[in-house]
Amino acid sequence: MRILQLHCDSIEYTPTKKEIKLAEDIENPQTQRLEEVVVAFVAIEDGDDSSVAQNAISQIKNSMEKIGCKKLLLYPYAHLSSNLAKPSIAMTLLKDMENNASDLEVSHSPFGWTKSYKIQVKGHPLAESSKVVTKDSTDSKDEEEMTSEALKGESKIRSYWKIMSPDGAMKNIADFDFTNNKKLEILAKYESAKQRRVDEPPPHVALMKKMAIADYEPASDSGNMRFFPNGRLIKSLIERYVTDRVKEYGGYEVETPIMYDSEHPSMVSYFNRFPARQYNINSEGKKLFLRFAACFGQFLMANQFQMSYKNLPYKLYELTRYSFRREQSGELVGLRRLRAFTMPDCHAFCKDLDQAVDEIQVRFDLSQSVLNELGIDESDYEMAIRFTEDFYNENKSAIENLVKKHGKPVLVEMWKEKFFYFVLKWEFNFIDNLGKASALSTDQIDVENGDRYGIEFVDENNNMRHPVILHNSPSGAIERIIYVLLEKAAKDSKEGRKPQFPLWLAPTQVRVIPLKEEFYGFCEILTEKISTTNIRVDIDDRNESIGKRIREAEKEWIRYILVIGEKEANSENLSIRDRQTGNVRELPFDDFLKEINEQTKGKPFTGLNLPKYLSKRPQLMV
RNA sequence: GCCAAUGUAGCUCAGCCUGGCUAGAGCAUUCGCCUUGUAAGCGAAAGGUCGUGGGUUCAGAUCCCGCCAUUGGCUCCA
Known part of the structure; x- marks a missing residue:
């Protein structure tokens, strides 16, 4: 049995004519309309029996519970298979399925009729999935859900939003007085309540063209920009500056491939933790994907290092030109959100959590200073910090110290339990003229990937251990820095000052x-x-x-x-x-x-x- | 990806609603004149698959449908 399952805002169908002799009799073939409904397009295949039907319906019920929908429409849809069962069997099994779902509000569209239909499918990641249920596979594969583990993780996670002041005091967002922290308020609402409002194009888009910096390249994919000589000069200077600063801090610059084999054993588990949002390339039977970060390149490299605790913290750095993320087309904006972007990425391998907590302070200073020298100071960005409750309880002073360095109240998200691979993550968010927040510098404490990638060092007692890994981008994407500089210039211009670059x-x-x-x-x-x-x-x-x-x-x-x-x-x-x-x-x-x-x-x-x-x-x- | 708006010369835009003359303007480009003192000197020429594919029509930039792109909203941002 093959099922295409869609979570819909609405579906409207009209039976037009009988297609087969055995078609169901219906008295009045009128247009039916259903709203807030899961539509399951079903093709019954040769060999399916009532156990398959039962299995299928329980899977559908399962996923409906996850998305919180109680209305089901079974829609016979022969086109899903080329190996169909006999109509008589198919009708019986469909009836079975409907009966087995009587705890839901269930209906079916007429069998054996040609129908016209209009459907409005929801946009969330679990809205669409396909299933194949056969007699021997009691545990069928739900492909869409396999790749969406991380997304599911995120929606399930319980988190608390707070504001922490430089003195370490935490308040609920609702109790905090934002009078002197308007931009933080924007960020807090942006992140926690997902509230945004704009109705004009961001000013940097016009400026990037007018100043002959960058433009869209129609012959490429969206979100892949061309940089003119002026833009390349600016970008290259920023790239060099960030690289110089990271090397000064102690990062060693490396270069790693831009594409990886998604079926290589070291890739599989990492890869499957992320939603499928990358460029894929098939070449000579290999399923390659373009990197979306520098992490795996550096981890695969560090896997071969013979490290001692005396070498740690050890820092690898790469300026990726490019990292690729195939963002949804509607999410792309000028230089702010791209599909191909240049990202400085510095990983520090630390011997334990204590060393990581010390090291993160150094990198925080580095990030602050880099942004400052690029012409972006604390008044331009707001800080957000996220950590697990356990980590907070054990590292209060380190966290408070970071907030103190920022010198302004900070948005806090506290997780009940860890998700993804980090126990702490902070970032600086630039708030632009239209109240849009975008992350610049960031650092994370990663307690999983040392193990996952088999990165090892020998500790004081001659034991093999996995390092705790920090993931830092001191500036964020270089294109995004240019976006910030242009947005700041636009703001100057709007407020009567002369726009300029450093x-x-x-x-x-x-x-x-x-x-x-x-x-x-x-x-x-x-x-x-x-x-x-x-x-x-x-x-x-x-x-x-x-x-x-x-x-x-x-x-x-x-x-x-x-x-x-x-x-x-x-x-x-x-x-x-x-x-x-x-x-x-x-x-x-x-x-x-x-x-x-x-x-x-x-x-x-x-x-x-x-x-x-x-x-x-x-x-x-x- | 979903909803909406937009797409006309290298750039910024007018024309589209209400179909009909050779599709216009400013800037930029080329040529000529002018030879300059701190934010636009003057004139001429050249420049267009009207995003793209289809449809309706005697006739499509203009009306209808599909697609692509951009921008906004939603979703997302590891």
Whole structure:
């Protein structure tokens, strides 16, 4: 017997004509409409008997209980099988099934009729499933539910939402005064009550195009972006910066494959703990999937390490370009939520929970500092922390210390019992202009995967043990950082301030505008000198009015504009138009370079990623 | 994935409701003029499978259906 089971908002069917001689007699073939119903499309196959029918109906009842639906429609549907039973047997078995489900509100659509129908299926993960029930398989496979273990786990888990203040005090969300913590309120409602409201596109989408940073690539899959030269420059600088910081912290950079064999023994158990939301590739009989995180690559590698407790904590790091998650199409938004994204991912293998708890403090500081240097400070994000009740009771002070570092009240989710593989997880959530929350930095304490991946070290007593693993992304996805910078710029703009990038990320830091052609030579020498001190400078040599060239430099958010005419050519000083003030200043050449280098100190540098002369530059966007 | 809105030149958009002339504008591009002092100098030319596939019609950018994409809401975000 084959069953396709759908949890529906509604179904409407109309019997149109008899298809077979044996068809059920119905007096008045009218349109029937049912709401809030589970529809089971059923094909009875050759060899099915009443035990199969009984088994099938008990499975259907089982899953209906899970989704909390009490109404069932049995819908004979021959097209599910090419090995159908005789109509007479089929009708009997269907009747059996209906009788066996009399504790539900059960009905069936007429057998042997051609029917037209209109159906509205619900969107939740358990709404659709298919079953095959045969005589020998008392325990049939419910494919959809197999892959949805994690989702089921999540809906079943009991958790409590609280707010923890920097002094360690916890209050229920309802009792907390959010007057001075509006963004935390948004996050709290967002997470706990799932309440969101927006009705306009996020401003960064227009900006990412206008600033020639990134755009959609129609020839790829949705959520896979193209990055223009300016965008690539910004992204590459952020990537380099995060990597430098993680290495400074003690992470060792590795590189692992982007695709894995889903049937490889080390993959199976991990893989099955997650909903099926990845890109799959079939190649030479292998079922490959594209990685959705760097975890397994690093775990498979660490599995081969000969580690001693003296080596721990040991940290592996990879900047994945890319990680892939095949998010539902309706969930994709600009640079905020993608299907292919660049993720720094640092795992620390710790000898025990105590070491993990110490190490997580260090990584918390790292994450905070990385975001800060990227131009995102504590006022831009809200922290959420989740842990099991047991872990909280045993590690109160460590948890309170994290909250204290954040310096603001924090959203807390406390689980009655562990689910997935971690006992603690914190994250920083950026709240954008439209009240949308997205996670940036995060860290987790993983107590399962050391075992699952067979990662081992030898402890003080010469015993083999599995490490506790921390999963940290100090910045979150790089694309998401760009999204945050653009959203912040949009907010500045809306509130009357000038939007800008941090100077070290600006595609052009200094624009030189020669007044007339006769100053080109002077500008060439000047820019040569400027660029030797690691400053990105270009020359607008187009035949346009001075006003227009200044306007366009302003629209590109270029911080410093140098107009070069008679005066400058014959002077020791430069006339510098500083976008931050809008005023023109006179400054000696060396002081000017020093001012810029001060601001970009300690950050990575790369040269212009476009022709130096604007006349040589194609127009990408307007 | 579900519901809704949107998709017209490289970009931003008008035209669609109420079908009918050669599908328009601004910016960008090219050419010419102008030779510039801190946020848009002037003129001309070129540029279009009207997202895509089907249907209705004498006639479709315009009406109907399917699909794709984007955005919003739902769901989701390991």
